[in-house]
Amino acid sequence: MARARGRRFRFHRRKLCAVAAYVAILLIALSFFTLIYLSRKGFDGGREHVSPQEDQSGLIPDQELWDAPFSLGLHTCIKPTARYKGARKSDRYITVRSNGGLNQMRTGIADMVAVAHIMNATLVIPQLDRRSFWNDTSTFSDIFDETHFIEALKGDVRVARELPKELESVPHARKHFSSWASTGYYEEMTRLWHEYQVIHVAKSDSRLANNDLPLDIQRLRCRAMYNALRFSPPIEILAKKLIERLRSREGRYIALHLRYEKDMLSFTGCTYGLTEVESKELTILREKTNHWKVKKINSTVQRLGGNCPLTPKEVGIFLRALGYPPSTLIYIAAGEIYGGTAQLSMLSSCFPNLVFKETLATKEELEGFTTHASQTAAIDYIISVESNVFVSSYSGNMARAVEGHRRFLGYRRTITPDRKGLVEVFDRLESGNLREGSSLSDIVRQMHDDRQGAPRKRRGPLPGVKGKARSRTEESFYENPYPECICGPKEAF
Ligand SMILES: *[C@@H]1O[C@H](CO)[C@@H](O)[C@H](O)[C@H]1NC(C)=O
Ligand SMILES: *[C@@H]1O[C@H](CO)[C@@H](O)[C@H](O)[C@H]1NC(C)=O
Numbered sequence: 001m002a003r004a005r006g007r008r009f010r011f012h013r014r015k016l017c018a019v020a021a022y023v024a025i026l027l028i029a030l031s032f033f034t035l036i037y038l039s040r041k042g043f044d045g046g047r048e049h050v051s052p053q054e055d056q057s058g059l060i061p062d063q064e065l066w067d068a069p070f071s072l073g074l075h076t077c078i079k080p081t082a083r084y085k086g087a088r089k090s091d092r093y094i095t096v097r098s099n100g101g102l103n104q105m106r107t108g109i110a111d112m113v114a115v116a117h118i119m120n121a122t123l124v125i126p127q128l129d130r131r132s133f134w135n136d137t138s139t140f141s142d143i144f145d146e147t148h149f150i151e152a153l154k155g156d157v158r159v160a161r162e163l164p165k166e167l168e169s170v171p172h173a174r175k176h177f178s179s180w181a182s183t184g185y186y187e188e189m190t191r192l193w194h195e196y197q198v199i200h201v202a203k204s205d206s207r208l209a210n211n212d213l214p215l216d217i218q219r220l221r222c223r224a225m226y227n228a229l230r231f232s233p234p235i236e237i238l239a240k241k242l243i244e245r246l247r248s249r250e251g252r253y254i255a256l257h258l259r260y261e262k263d264m265l266s267f268t269g270c271t272y273g274l275t276e277v278e279s280k281e282l283t284i285l286r287e288k289t290n291h292w293k294v295k296k297i298n299s300t301v302q303r304l305g306g307n308c309p310l311t312p313k314e315v316g317i318f319l320r321a322l323g324y325p326p327s328t329l330i331y332i333a334a335g336e337i338y339g340g341t342a343q344l345s346m347l348s349s350c351f352p353n354l355v356f357k358e359t360l361a362t363k364e365e366l367e368g369f370t371t372h373a374s375q376t377a378a379i380d381y382i383i384s385v386e387s388n389v390f391v392s393s394y395s396g397n398m399a400r401a402v403e404g405h406r407r408f409l410g411y412r413r414t415i416t417p418d419r420k421g422l423v424e425v426f427d428r429l430e431s432g433n434l435r436e437g438s439s440l441s442d443i444v445r446q447m448h449d450d451r452q453g454a455p456r457k458r459r460g461p462l463p464g465v466k467g468k469a470r471s472r473t474e475e476s477f478y479e480n481p482y483p484e485c486i487c488g489p490k491e492a493f
């Protein structure tokens with residue numbers, strides 16, 4: 001019995017040794033393979049770090065390029081509060097001449113709706129600017145759905161298509177209302193009703209402050225801007241068709257507001273990358289345009305300050321650095337690009353999939369629109385609001401209005417270039433201190449981390465600025481209608 005037990009024990013010991021040896025061999029093999037695996041992965045990672053611009057599409061997660069940023073469960077809230085007093089019948093009239101391009105007029109008209117409400121007046125359908133650079137003869141109903149405008153505002157302000165005939169000949173108060181005015185200012189202006197039955201407002205842009213207005217006035221501005229000011233049916237229909245065509249090509253697209261147009265370059269005095277002849281032409285246009293007050297501009301200073309629109313070439317480098325693949329479908333929302341094909345080729349060399357409304361629509365479809373800059377701008381506006389990603393090369397009225405609208409509709413991805421920061425980067429590229437590749441991509445992506453259209457409250461005035469200039473430095477109400485028209489998950493609509 002004892003011998004048998006000892007044999008069995010010896011047998012067990014031998015088996016244990018064999019198992020241990022197996023385990024050891026397995027462990028060594030495993031660590032060997034792990035080592036090989038890790039070193040290969042490291043090598044691959046290294047290669048990716050050398051030249052990511054060759055193919056960044058797999059590198060940056062799709063949702064970081066295309067999806068709406070996280071929006072914390074925020075939603076729109078534009079209904080009036082319980083205190084709100086709606087439209088009253090009024091035989092006092094406000095007539096308006098809207099000034100500026102399409103979006104300056106739109107925001108101005110939305111403000112005039114609020115002003116008419118504050119002043120207890122009936123608003124007459126505004127006249128549109130025919131004298132701005134764009135020479136557009138469109139009337140209100142050519143661009144907006146007039147019937148819808150009147151209907152949509154029924155609870156807020158009475159809107160008349162025309163001034164009653166009998167009031168045409170009575171004396172009108174002609175007013176240049178103060179810019180960025182408060183509700184108190186307009187309440188004070190109601191004293192004009194003692195003497196007049198009609199007030200004519202000569203200019204509609206920025207007549208109302210961005211901040212510190214009653215909640216109900218702010219919400220009324222949103223109802224006017226986002227609900228009442230719908231575009232006219234022909235514009236809406238064509239824009240929808242073009243969006244469908246874009247989506248059928250790639251499923252998703254970037255709308256690029258490439259504000260590289262003659263008037264903008266002339267106005268800002270930005271001649272970087274242009275020929276001497278072109279620079280001269282822009283200077284002459286600026287000098288002869290009366291309402292542009294600043295005549296002497298140093299283009300270099302202007303550019304370093306971040307005050308110039310990005311050039312088509314710069315936009316190409318920018319989008320590539322952000323990680324958009326060369327196959328990305330890009331709709332160019334803009335008028336005529338200054339410098340034409342020569343300038344554009346510097347963008348299309350990085351992103352050949354560029355689309356213009358002229359290539360997306362037939363000649364017949366565009367007929368009637370092309371001679372009206374505000375109507376084509378309206379088509380661009382709709383396509384931009386509906387895009388997966390919106391990028392603007394300059395922070396003008398259109399870019400601001402589209403950005404605000406996209407925030408309002410649920411924080412659709414909207415990329416606002418840090419032009420001042422980018423100019424430094426571009427100059428380092430130019431001088432050879434930096435090369436396109438992973439470090440450029442890292443710098444540019446980091447610089448734009450918080451410039452993707454995620455929720456944040458509207459910015460107040462710049463610190464240290466006093467008086468009227470304060471309002472000028474505030475973020476525009478229509479660029480970011482949060483918090484008044486966008487509420488938290490628990491707040492009521
Ligand atoms: C508008 O008209 C003026 C004067 O006739 C002209 O100089 C300007 O180029 C026109 N603008 C556009 C965009 O056609
Ligand atoms: C507007 O009309 C209402 C009702 O008639 C009145 O209570 C209010 O004070 C008026 N507002 C102004 C600014 O005149």
Ligand SMILES: *[C@@H]1O[C@H](CO)[C@@H](O)[C@H](O)[C@H]1NC(C)=O
Nearest residue numbers: 296297298299300301302304
């Ligand atoms: C513009 O400003 C830059 C930088 O301050 C300066 O070097 C250049 O000489 C200026 N150009 C002109 C035309 O004044």
